[in-house]
Structure formats: structure tokens, C-alpha cells
Amino acid sequence: MTGHRMGNFIATKEHRRFVEFVTAVRKHRYIGICFGPAGVGKTVSTQRHAKWDKAGPLLDIWGPRDRSDMIAYKALAQSRAAFYTPMVSEPARQTRDNLSRLMTHIEGCIELAQHPERRLPDGKGPDLIQLLVIDKAERLSAQALEHVRDLFDRTGIGVILIGMPGLEKRLERYPQFYSRIGFAHHYRPLQGDELTFVLTRHWRKLGMTLDDADFTDHQAVASIARITGGNFRLLHRLFVQIERILKINELSLVTDEVVEAARSTLVIGAT
Known part of the structure; x- marks a missing residue:
């Protein structure tokens, strides 16, 4: 129940x-x-x-x-x-x-x-x-x-x-x-500063710091926002795959390419 x-x-x-x-x-x-x-x-x-x-x-x-x-x-x-x-x-x-x-x-x-x-x-x-x-x-x-x-x-x-x-x-x-x-x-999805706040928490769990002034981070955030639409459940699923891809490839940055690779492993509909 x-x-x-x-x-x-x-x-x-x-x-x-x-x-x-x-x-x-x-x-x-x-x-x-x-x-x-x-x-x-x-x-x-x-x-x-x-x-x-x-x-x-x-x-x-x-x-x-x-x-x-x-x-x-x-x-x-x-x-x-x-x-x-x-x-x-x-x-x-x-x-x-x-x-x-x-x-x-x-x-x-x-x-x-x-x-x-x-x-x-x-x-x-x-x-x-x-x-x-x-x-x-x-x-x-x-x-x-x-x-x-x-x-x-x-x-x-x-x-x-x-x-x-x-x-x-x-x-x-x-x-x-x-x-x-x-x-x-x-009940609405995450947007704007609040989405950034939640993503900052996810970056921290990966042992990284999200810098909105860094173009690589900015590009990754934009991709995540586009893919998930601020949906909590999709954010969690996407970051599970992001963490997996980082470990497999021994990477230390969440880039747009990493996000897209993580997205390709999920069934989340059109973006």
C-alpha cells in the first residue's frame, strides 16, 4: 500500500x-x-x-x-x-x-x-x-x-x-x-535557482563543486535541465548513470558529453 x-x-x-x-x-x-x-x-x-x-x-x-x-x-x-x-x-x-x-x-x-x-x-x-x-x-x-x-x-x-x-x-x-x-x-517541477541548488547537492555527492561561472558546468546543467525538466525522479535516475559513467571512464568532470551518455542509457521519452 x-x-x-x-x-x-x-x-x-x-x-x-x-x-x-x-x-x-x-x-x-x-x-x-x-x-x-x-x-x-x-x-x-x-x-x-x-x-x-x-x-x-x-x-x-x-x-x-x-x-x-x-x-x-x-x-x-x-x-x-x-x-x-x-x-x-x-x-x-x-x-x-x-x-x-x-x-x-x-x-x-x-x-x-x-x-x-x-x-x-x-x-x-x-x-x-x-x-x-x-x-x-x-x-x-x-x-x-x-x-x-x-x-x-x-x-x-x-x-x-x-x-x-x-x-x-x-x-x-x-x-x-x-x-x-x-x-x-x-505541485510543479524544480526550476531556476532551486534546480541549481539541488544539482549542487548532486555534484557534492560526486565529490565535486558546481561552479555556475564555469562553462563546462553551465553546459552540463543546461543539458540536465533540458533532459529532466526539473523532475526529481528523473534527476535521481540520471545521476545514478552519471556516477557510473564517471567511475567506468575514470573521469573527474560532469560534462555535456557525460550527461548525454547517461541519458542514452535511460528510457525517459523525448527531450
């Missing part, structure tokens, strides 16, 4: 804008939608905010408890959020059951964080979950959306749907759901 590999997280301006959006949805208890191209960082930002790197593995593999689980309990008590990714073509009944189970488990974890002396939660804690985030929301059927709307109406928690561009147009076809949307956030 979830993914937990966040790598070395970079708090970009887009991530901070996303956090402001999430905070507004949580505070005002609306439904919010977040949309953007694949690979720009929507899921990673959400999991970071929900502390899913600490809590997700425990919730995915629900078994006998261990003392170390208190780390996950405390993370959930701090985030007060549930993160869910539906399966492809998931039936509405399965979505309903999975959400119910997930939220029950989270509520129990939060109770145990708040009352560590208890061996089992009593299920009486009020308002324990403040936010439900559903990733890849395009997978939700019309019936599943109706269940999410009913859950929102009954519990009063904030709800965020995350998906690709066009999600907002699809939701317009469901007036009862659409009328409850209070906030929308367009």
Missing part, C-alpha cells in the same frame, strides 16, 4: 508550499486535491509530512508488537495522519475495508503513544486522526469516492487526494464530492 524509500530528502520551496496546503486542509477540515506530473515529489512530500518512513512499515506488516514500535507510535501521534494508496482497479468494498483497518490501527498506535502504560488501546480516544491522504487517487472508483465523501462527512477529518494533472477535471463529474473541495495545489 505504501512506499517508504525517501532517500536524502531536500526541503524545496515546492515542498514548503505543499506543507502550507496540507496545514490549511488539516486546520479547516476540507477536502483538498494535489496534482502534478509523475516524479515531481508529491508522494515523497506527503510521506515526509505524515512521517510514513517511520510508521509505514509497521502498518504494512501488522503483527506481534515490539518495544521498538514506540518509534512508529510517536511518529503517528505527531503527524495524526493516515496515508493510503489504493491498488489498481481496487473494488470500492476493498477500499472501504482497507481504510477502516488502517485508521483503526493508527488510532490504536496513537493511543499507545499517548498512554504508554496501556498494553492495548481502549478505542475511546477522540479526534485521533486529523488527516487522511490518498495517493494515486485516479484509481478510486466512483463508489470509493462516495465512501471517502461519507467518511469525510461523518468524521470531519481533512482529506487530501493526490494524483496526476486532470484529477481535478475528473472530480468535477461528482458534484457532491467536488462541492466539498476547499483547496487545490499544483
Whole structure:
């Protein structure tokens, strides 16, 4: 249901804008939608905010408890959020059951964080979950959306749907759901100075220093920007190949030729 590999997280301006959006949805208890191209960082930002790197593995593999689980309990008590990714073509009944189970488990974890002396939660804690985030929301059927709307109406928690561009147009076809949307956030790729900042981090990981006054570095940066379009996922994949090519050829500079060689090993569409 979830993914937990966040790598070395970079708090970009887009991530901070996303956090402001999430905070507004949580505070005002609306439904919010977040949309953007694949690979720009929507899921990673959400999991970071929900502390899913600490809590997700425990919730995915629900078994006998261990003392170390208190780390996950405390993370959930701090985030007060549930993160869910539906399966492809998931039936509405399965979505309903999975959400119910997930939220029950989270509520129990939060109770145990708040009352560590208890061996089992009593299920009486009020308002324990403040936010439900559903990733890849395009997978939700019309019936599943109706269940999410009913859950929102009954519990009063904030709800965020995350998906690709066009999600907002699809939701317009469901007036009862659409009328409850209070906030929308367009998650955009890296651009300008922020892209340079992230590339500087990548250069540093390679043991190099990016100099924007150096023509070779400037040319390489321009090629990377053109190839990736500021997409986080493509940047990571491209630099994996750049590092490989540098090592194989015993090179000490990221040049335009190195970038193009790395690009040729990837399937990333037209540039």
C-alpha cells in the first residue's frame, strides 16, 4: 500500500508550499486535491509530512508488537495522519475495508503513544486522526469516492487526494464530492535557482563543486535541465548513470558529453 524509500530528502520551496496546503486542509477540515506530473515529489512530500518512513512499515506488516514500535507510535501521534494508496482497479468494498483497518490501527498506535502504560488501546480516544491522504487517487472508483465523501462527512477529518494533472477535471463529474473541495495545489517541477541548488547537492555527492561561472558546468546543467525538466525522479535516475559513467571512464568532470551518455542509457521519452 505504501512506499517508504525517501532517500536524502531536500526541503524545496515546492515542498514548503505543499506543507502550507496540507496545514490549511488539516486546520479547516476540507477536502483538498494535489496534482502534478509523475516524479515531481508529491508522494515523497506527503510521506515526509505524515512521517510514513517511520510508521509505514509497521502498518504494512501488522503483527506481534515490539518495544521498538514506540518509534512508529510517536511518529503517528505527531503527524495524526493516515496515508493510503489504493491498488489498481481496487473494488470500492476493498477500499472501504482497507481504510477502516488502517485508521483503526493508527488510532490504536496513537493511543499507545499517548498512554504508554496501556498494553492495548481502549478505542475511546477522540479526534485521533486529523488527516487522511490518498495517493494515486485516479484509481478510486466512483463508489470509493462516495465512501471517502461519507467518511469525510461523518468524521470531519481533512482529506487530501493526490494524483496526476486532470484529477481535478475528473472530480468535477461528482458534484457532491467536488462541492466539498476547499483547496487545490499544483505541485510543479524544480526550476531556476532551486534546480541549481539541488544539482549542487548532486555534484557534492560526486565529490565535486558546481561552479555556475564555469562553462563546462553551465553546459552540463543546461543539458540536465533540458533532459529532466526539473523532475526529481528523473534527476535521481540520471545521476545514478552519471556516477557510473564517471567511475567506468575514470573521469573527474560532469560534462555535456557525460550527461548525454547517461541519458542514452535511460528510457525517459523525448527531450
